[in-house]
Amino acid sequence: MAYLSLSNVSKVFGTTTAVEDFNLEVEKGEFVSFLGPSGCGKTTTLRMIGGFEMPTTGVITLDTEDITYQSPNQRNVGMVFQSYALFPNMTIGQNISFGLQARKTPEKEIKKKVDEMLGLVHLEKHIHKYPYQLSGGQQQRIALARALAINPRVLLLDEPLSALDAKIRVELRLEIRRIQQTMGITTIYVTHDQEEALMLSDRVVVMSQGRMEQIGTPAEIYNYPSTEFVAQFVGQLNILPVTQVNKKDGTCVLAGQQVKFDQSFERSISETPRLAIRPEEIQIGIGEGRNTLKGRVETVMFLGAVVRLRVDLGGVMLSADLFNERNITLPRAGDEVVISFPEHSCWLI
Amino acid sequence: MSSKQTFIQNNKRDAPRARPSSSGWRNWIVVAPFFLFTLLFIVLPSFSLLTRAFLDNNGKFTLLNFAGLFEPSILSAYWVTIRISLATAVGGGLLGFLMAYAVTVGNLPRAVRTGLMTFSGVASNFAGVPLAFAFIATLGRTGLVTLLLKSVLKINLYDQGFNLYSFWGLTLTYMFFQFPLMILVITPALDGLKKEWREASENLGASHSMYLRKVALPILLPSILGSMILLFGNSFGAYATAYSLTGGFINLVTIVIGSQIKGDILYNPGLGYALAIGMVVVMSVMMAIYYFLRRKSERWLRQ
Numbered sequence: 001m002a003y004l005s006l007s008n009v010s011k012v013f014g015t016t017t018a019v020e021d022f023n024l025e026v027e028k029g030e031f032v033s034f035l036g037p038s039g040c041g042k043t044t045t046l047r048m049i050g051g052f053e054m055p056t057t058g059v060i061t062l063d064t065e066d067i068t069y070q071s072p073n074q075r076n077v078g079m080v081f082q083s084y085a086l087f088p089n090m091t092i093g094q095n096i097s098f099g100l101q102a103r104k105t106p107e108k109e110i111k112k113k114v115d116e117m118l119g120l121v122h123l124e125k126h127i128h129k130y131p132y133q134l135s136g137g138q139q140q141r142i143a144l145a146r147a148l149a150i151n152p153r154v155l156l157l158d159e160p161l162s163a164l165d166a167k168i169r170v171e172l173r174l175e176i177r178r179i180q181q182t183m184g185i186t187t188i189y190v191t192h193d194q195e196e197a198l199m200l201s202d203r204v205v206v207m208s209q210g211r212m213e214q215i216g217t218p219a220e221i222y223n224y225p226s227t228e229f230v231a232q233f234v235g236q237l238n239i240l241p242v243t244q245v246n247k248k249d250g251t252c253v254l255a256g257q258q259v260k261f262d263q264s265f266e267r268s269i270s271e272t273p274r275l276a277i278r279p280e281e282i283q284i285g286i287g288e289g290r291n292t293l294k295g296r297v298e299t300v301m302f303l304g305a306v307v308r309l310r311v312d313l314g315g316v317m318l319s320a321d322l323f324n325e326r327n328i329t330l331p332r333a334g335d336e337v338v339i340s341f342p343e344h345s346c347w348l349i
Numbered sequence: 350m351s352s353k354q355t356f357i358q359n360n361k362r363d364a365p366r367a368r369p370s371s372s373g374w375r376n377w378i379v380v381a382p383f384f385l386f387t388l389l390f391i392v393l394p395s396f397s398l399l400t401r402a403f404l405d406n407n408g409k410f411t412l413l414n415f416a417g418l419f420e421p422s423i424l425s426a427y428w429v430t431i432r433i434s435l436a437t438a439v440g441g442g443l444l445g446f447l448m449a450y451a452v453t454v455g456n457l458p459r460a461v462r463t464g465l466m467t468f469s470g471v472a473s474n475f476a477g478v479p480l481a482f483a484f485i486a487t488l489g490r491t492g493l494v495t496l497l498l499k500s501v502l503k504i505n506l507y508d509q510g511f512n513l514y515s516f517w518g519l520t521l522t523y524m525f526f527q528f529p530l531m532i533l534v535i536t537p538a539l540d541g542l543k544k545e546w547r548e549a550s551e552n553l554g555a556s557h558s559m560y561l562r563k564v565a566l567p568i569l570l571p572s573i574l575g576s577m578i579l580l581f582g583n584s585f586g587a588y589a590t591a592y593s594l595t596g597g598f599i600n601l602v603t604i605v606i607g608s609q610i611k612g613d614i615l616y617n618p619g620l621g622y623a624l625a626i627g628m629v630v631v632m633s634v635m636m637a638i639y640y641f642l643r644r645k646s647e648r649w650l651r652q
Contacts, residue, residue: 071551085549087568132649
């Protein structure tokens, strides 16, 4: 049996279904992210695991124990909030020791644990400071240390990096992953940032409108999206209208030019099939054994590591991402170009 | 002139003007009524009070007015006033806090909060003769509630020791405007308690009482203290309600000041001014205590 299990869990608020028939099994030590847009039910699901919301239906078990209706203070589950939720009237040391005091841990052990946790997040010098004296990133590290101090069975993180600026966010997510792996703690992470989810997780749960769209490793989610929603939500995707679809041969016509697509990647296809392809799969120039199309460059956008071209294939616009190099020669707007991509990189949706 | 210079000149001419900053004097005009009001009705009267407290009825310098403050009847007036103010500040403060807590942090329906806030807005301003009359009509010797209790439940309040025209009767009457005032001033502070603090506390294994003791109350303490000082001041300066209800039977400082200035038998305005200065001193002491406690309780706030 899985360490953490959610079976047929749903949550209804009034007439709104926030989470619908949610099933998930998480192994001990695993890092699972809930990824989805605002209002998709990811935070509600996390809060049900934490005990802050009671499921309308379903069962939640943790380490073979049914915790569905247990109150939050009985679950021994650590939670890190988006807004840090540090107690402003307590010093950093007092914040970290709060959960241990609630458990009536001997004073000597509390001190040892506080020092250990502060060492883990590299903030030993700040033990006597108040939260307002720390930066947002430091406060969130303390919140993490506080949640870990109680040796929780599961660590829940509710968009912990959303309130931080981009650079700190990148630093802190590395820190979170390092700490999670060091402690081997089972972790559920809620985010709407796909990069965060893909980088941190062993598995990603993509959610939409209260339902689980797909669950898989980051590579599976990105390379083999099972629904159009997942394909569009995770990463950039060209969705192009095609005609004369021949599923047997694996061919179709895109902007008057024949294209071969990946037949093996079978997904439910809509009545008017479209061709899906990631921008980074496309190259400028002819490639042997690849689909080759002619077009005209509309715009060239320099994004740093990547240069994004918008190419007009004759009424159909397509994005192509080129990796930037120092000596890269870029086409200019208006240039006629040939683009190519392998057949296994595109599929019908 | 080169074309570049021409461009710069044109550019200067065409550049959008910076948003004009409001003239300083206009802002001062807007706040001038406040300063005028402060000068006319706070600074000048205070100055007048201070100087007249040192003058006798003939306009000559004297310290007798201040010596009069130490007469037993005057000291007793201060003591009664302080006791009533403390009782209503603590009683009204606690009652108001609990009610505000129930409608903000508690899970009562939103309509209860709306109703309570509306009532508080009205009741906190209901004082003076109308309030005294309302209490006489309900809890006076022949008041509606008194008679109802007597006829229905066979309880005679006045035989049980209750007297509306006594210290506790007046305290009860003051409570009518004190607890609604507490509700009005403490509610924003209670709204400021983050839900995440309670959730984090529960998540860390704390009971609700531990959360209250270690998180919620310490965070609210500065606001509670501030509100109670406001209640103390509100009661300390009350005159019309007490006078209308007891007719001067209870020896409050405000009533003594009134009788010294109105000039019945006890006409001695100099003593009245000294009494008023004494009230300022008492309030200053209370403010100093409040300031000390607040500093102690909110070390954790950004200074």
